[in-house]
Amino acid sequence: MESVSRQYRVPLPALAAASLVLVTLALALVFFVAPNDADQGFSQRIFYFHVSIALTAYACFAGGAWKALVHLWKRDPLADLESYVAVHQGLIFGTLVLVTGSIWAKISWGHWWLWSEDQLVLFLVLFLFYAAYFMLRFSVDPDPHREELHPPDRVHAARSELRRLDPHHLLCRAGRAARARVHALPR
Amino acid sequence: MTYAADVGALARKDLLLELRARDTLPAMLLFVVATFVVFHFALPAHSSQLAASGLLWVAILFTALLGLGRAFVPEREQRVLDGLVLAPCDRSAIWLAKSIATLAFLAAAELVALPVFALFFHGLGGATVAGVVLADLGICAVGTFLGAMAVVTRARDLLLPLLFLPLAIPIVVGGVGASVAGSPGRYLGFLGLYDVLFAVLCWASFEYVVTE
Numbered sequence: 001m002e003s004v005s006r007q008y009r010v011p012l013p014a015l016a017a018a019s020l021v022l023v024t025l026a027l028a029l030v031f032f033v034a035p036n037d038a039d040q041g042f043s044q045r046i047f048y049f050h051v052s053i054a055l056t057a058y059a060c061f062a063g064g065a066w067k068a069l070v071h072l073w074k075r076d077p078l079a080d081l082e083s084y085v086a087v088h089q090g091l092i093f094g095t096l097v098l099v100t101g102s103i104w105a106k107i108s109w110g111h112w113w114l115w116s117e118d119q120l121v122l123f124l125v126l127f128l129f130y131a132a133y134f135m136l137r138f139s140v141d142p143d144p145h146r147e148e149l150h151p152p153d154r155v156h157a158a159r160s161e162l163r164r165l166d167p168h169h170l171l172c173r174a175g176r177a178a179r180a181r182v183h184a185l186p187r
Numbered sequence: 188m189t190y191a192a193d194v195g196a197l198a199r200k201d202l203l204l205e206l207r208a209r210d211t212l213p214a215m216l217l218f219v220v221a222t223f224v225v226f227h228f229a230l231p232a233h234s235s236q237l238a239a240s241g242l243l244w245v246a247i248l249f250t251a252l253l254g255l256g257r258a259f260v261p262e263r264e265q266r267v268l269d270g271l272v273l274a275p276c277d278r279s280a281i282w283l284a285k286s287i288a289t290l291a292f293l294a295a296a297e298l299v300a301l302p303v304f305a306l307f308f309h310g311l312g313g314a315t316v317a318g319v320v321l322a323d324l325g326i327c328a329v330g331t332f333l334g335a336m337a338v339v340t341r342a343r344d345l346l347l348p349l350l351f352l353p354l355a356i357p358i359v360v361g362g363v364g365a366s367v368a369g370s371p372g373r374y375l376g377f378l379g380l381y382d383v384l385f386a387v388l389c390w391a392s393f394e395y396v397v398t399e
Contacts, residue, residue: 072395128353135349139340 043107050100053093054123060090061130084137087130094127193276197284202291204261211257215296219250223300223307239308240315240366244359247319248326248352250300254292255330256347258285259338268338272397282331282393290327297323314375318365321378322358325385329354332389335396357381 030048037044064086071079101120102112115121205211226242262268271281297319305311330351337346361381364374 072392125353125356132346132349132353135342135346136336136340139342139346141341 040108043104046100046104050097050104053100054097057090057093057097060086060093061126064090087133091127091130091134094123094130097123098127190277190280193280194284194287197271197281198287198291201261201285201288205288205292210260211254212292212295214257215250215254215292216299218253219246219296219300220303222246222249223303227307236309237367239304241363243304243308243315243366244322244362246300246304247297247322247362248355248359250296251289251293251323251326251330252348252351254289254296255327255334255351256344258289258331258334263338263343268397278394278397279390281397282335282389285335286327286331289331290323293323293327312366314371315366317375318362318371318378321365321375321382322362324382325358325378326355328382328386328389332393332396335393354385 026048030045034045034048036042064083067079067083067086070076071083101123105114106112113120223246226239226246230238230242259268262271272278301311301316301319330347333350333354334347337343337350340346358378358381361374361378365371365378368374
């Protein structure tokens with residue numbers, strides 16, 4: 001598991017600080033600089049959140065899929081972890097996409113949800129599927145079980161099982177037991 | 188042994204098991220007929236035929252789910268899967284054989300279910316039957332793959348529907364479209380495309396499912 005502890009060069013506090021500055025700047029631009037939309041008025045401003053969150057969710061899902069492929073390909077445990085984290089983030093952003101999208105749809109179309117919009121339905125299916133992936137991920141026991149399912153171990157386990165059932169082996173064991181019993185008899 | 192012989196032997200094992208134990212098929216048959224009866228009462232009187240066509244697809248999906256949930260039970264209970272993985276055969280053969288066996292059960296259940304549906308509700312068109320055949324292929328390909336995935340988890344019976352239903356949405360879209368649309372060709376083509384795409388995908392990646 002050495003590769004899991006591989007470090008990135010950009011430290012976490014610096015990333016967090018940069019995010020804080022950029023998000024604050026974006027909020028200030030959204031609420032104080034951008035003018036009201038000519039058509040939709042104030043409600044259009046939710047797009048500054050909704051679209052960027054949606055793009056982030058898509059990027060997370062794509063990144064998660066890519067890292068999962070790398071994991072299958074190269075058996076890199078770090079790739080597995082990265083894939084899981086990306087999907088986890090994608091799911092959080094996906095929930096936010098559905099919530100912000102519904103709020104906008106209620107104001108603009110008068111409905112919380114419209115089945116006739118292909119994009120909405122497609123995103124919901126994608127979201128459901130990743131939610132199921134999440135359940136699957138948590139339903140497979142971590143390391144001990146996974147290692148038990150690892151093929152070389154399984155071959156080894158089967159081999160020792162076979163050896164235990166081998167007639168010659170059984171006879172030897174029975175012989176040893178009998179000898180021990182004979183030795184234990186009072187003379 | 189060649190690949191085809193491996194697949195044949197494995198599929199024969201599943202069919203023989205079912206023939207002797209009769210665990211799955213009678214349950215599927217009873218379930219699908221009972222579902223139709225429930226649907227008859229769930230649909231308001233004088234509701235359109237289109238609604239009944241939609242319900243046919245729901246019934247097929249849930250019946251298939253019942254069979255798929257049972258598919259890997261013998262492997263789990265008797266630890267057969269360990270032996271199969273150790274056997275010197277291509278692992279995708281396990282998936283192919285299991286898909287064929289599940290397809291046989293589903294087809295057998297539908298041989299009874301479709302006439303019963305025609306009897307209870309309204310007649311069946313050729314397009315619907317063609318749609319059911321194409322959908323069966325997709326259901327069994329994807330469902331067997333997910334069934335193998337779910338069987339190694341703790342919440343196995345719970346997990347299969349959660350994994351399967353989102354992936355089955357295109358099947359329902361294509362199937363219902365083939366049943367109700369004026370020109371079903373486009374929907375049947377869509378179902379065929381789904382079958383080919385997912386069969387190839389599942390066949391190629393099954394190796395990773397039984398390894399981990």
